[in-house]
Amino acid sequence: MVTILIRTLIVYTALVGTMRFMGKRQLGELEISDLVTTLLLSDIATLPITNTELPLSHALVPILTLTSLEVVLSGVLLKLPSIKRLLSVRPAILVRHGKPDRGVMRSVRVSAEELLSQLRQKDVTDLQEVEYAILEPNGQISVVKKAAQREATAADLGLTPDERGMMHLLVCDGKINRLNLSMAGWDEGRLFRELAKRKLALSEVFLLLADDGGRVTVYPREAV
Amino acid sequence: MKGCVIGGVVLAVVILLVTVNAVFVRNTVERLTAALDALPEIPDPSTTPAEITALRELLGSLETPLGLSVSYAVTDKVTEALYCLEAAAGAEDVFQYRETLALLRDLVEDIGRLERIALCNIL
Numbered sequence: 001m002v003t004i005l006i007r008t009l010i011v012y013t014a015l016v017g018t019m020r021f022m023g024k025r026q027l028g029e030l031e032i033s034d035l036v037t038t039l040l041l042s043d044i045a046t047l048p049i050t051n052t053e054l055p056l057s058h059a060l061v062p063i064l065t066l067t068s069l070e071v072v073l074s075g076v077l078l079k080l081p082s083i084k085r086l087l088s089v090r091p092a093i094l095v096r097h098g099k100p101d102r103g104v105m106r107s108v109r110v111s112a113e114e115l116l117s118q119l120r121q122k123d124v125t126d127l128q129e130v131e132y133a134i135l136e137p138n139g140q141i142s143v144v145k146k147a148a149q150r151e152a153t154a155a156d157l158g159l160t161p162d163e164r165g166m167m168h169l170l171v172c173d174g175k176i177n178r179l180n181l182s183m184a185g186w187d188e189g190r191l192f193r194e195l196a197k198r199k200l201a202l203s204e205v206f207l208l209l210a211d212d213g214g215r216v217t218v219y220p221r222e223a224v
Numbered sequence: 225m226k227g228c229v230i231g232g233v234v235l236a237v238v239i240l241l242v243t244v245n246a247v248f249v250r251n252t253v254e255r256l257t258a259a260l261d262a263l264p265e266i267p268d269p270s271t272t273p274a275e276i277t278a279l280r281e282l283l284g285s286l287e288t289p290l291g292l293s294v295s296y297a298v299t300d301k302v303t304e305a306l307y308c309l310e311a312a313a314g315a316e317d318v319f320q321y322r323e324t325l326a327l328l329r330d331l332v333e334d335i336g337r338l339e340r341i342a343l344c345n346i347l
Contacts, residue, residue: 001293002246003338003345005239010346053297057245061238068235075228 001061008062012036012069016087031088031137037070088137095133098146108135119143165212174203174221184210194218245293246339252286253336256302260329267313267321276310294335302331 016036041063048059077084092108094101094115105115115133118141124130129149134142154161168184169177170191181191194216195202207219259279264272280303287299305328312320337345 001242001338002341005242006341006346053295055291055293055295057293061242064234064238068231068238071227071231072235075225075231078228 001057004058004061005065008040008065009069012040012066033070033073033087037066040066091137092135093132094135094141095127095130097132098128098130100127100133110135115141162213164215167209167211167217169207170210171202171205171208174205176202184212186210248289249293249336249339252290253332256283256332256335257329260325260332263325265322266318267316269314269316272313273310276306276313280306280310290335293338298331298334302328302335305331 016033044059044062044066048054048056073087077087092104094105094108094110100112100115105112116127119125119127119130119133122141122143124143124145129145130143131146132142132144134144136142168180168186170181170184170186171177176188176191181187191208192202194208194210195205195218198218200218200220204220204222205218206221207217209217256279259275259282263275267273283299283302283306287296290299305324309321309324309328312324
């Protein structure tokens with residue numbers, strides 16, 4: 001098992017190192033160390049299942065080592081930003097004030113076509129509309145449009161609309177979601193009063209949603 | 225931060241368990257090797273089979289804790305070789321006895337192979 005432990009550490013370090021070298025474009029939604037851990041765990045976990053000659057510890061030791069390393073590493077990186085800079089990729093500004101930065105794009109290996117494609121997916125068709133386009137550590141591109149191109153907000157128009165918060169799904173297919181009910185600050189009494197007002201039984205409700213401002217939307221079963 | 229501490233504790237426990245297990249396996253290998261070394265070069269049919277049986281029983285009693293980290297295929301081979309050695313000793317087949325004894329030394333070495341920090345193991 002000593003060998004397995006050392007091998008695990010070596011493979012982990014090598015994978016994190018190589019993924020770091022490959023850069024953020026390979027990552028998708030995950031950070032480098034998350035991805036490495038996920039890749040390793042998925043394979044390691046299957047070993048003793050498919051090969052019954054292997055003791056269970058040959059999978060448990062690497063799994064425990066990797067997961068605890070991952071947790072410890074993320075905690076250490078929070079405390080030591082200098083090490084975090086070594087292991088994590090930093091956001092890269094691809095477009096600044098409407099001008100694409102060729103040097104940065106080359107260093108992170110994003111082509112103009114890929115950049116434009118990503119911008120189009122964010123409803124941006126003209127580079128001149130972009131104040132900043134940033135390649136984030138998770139591989140996604142964030143776009144900050146120029147002020148003139150941004151959609152007007154209520155604040156821009158000097159309006160103060162009611163704060164409605166978010167919609168909570170309180171009833172789904174005739175069943176009460178008690179967690180959402182308490183998160184929305186509701187109780188069953190209020191819910192049944194709301195249903196009585198609409199002359200509906202609980203079993204007749206497909207969806208009942210309520211926002212933080214008290215607005216209630218009900219979709220009865222037969223209407224859907 | 226609590227998660228980080230728990231992660232650190234789990235990592236420390238894993239390293240501790242691995243180290244304890246490595247010490248146990250190495251001690252077991254040393255015991256088995258010493259027992260094999262204590263066997264005579266030329267088997268005595270009146271005493272040697274009994275010594276080998278005792279060795280087999282010793283291995284049998286250690287098989288479960290060994291099984292935590294050593295593949296049963298490895299310990300099974302040692303047990304099988306001990307049966308062959310016992311038969312060779314009983315039949316006074318010196319050639320077969322010596323050959324199986326040499327094989328056994330190698331197989332016992334295999335039990336502790338993964339617990340040795342050696343470049344060849346790691347690579």
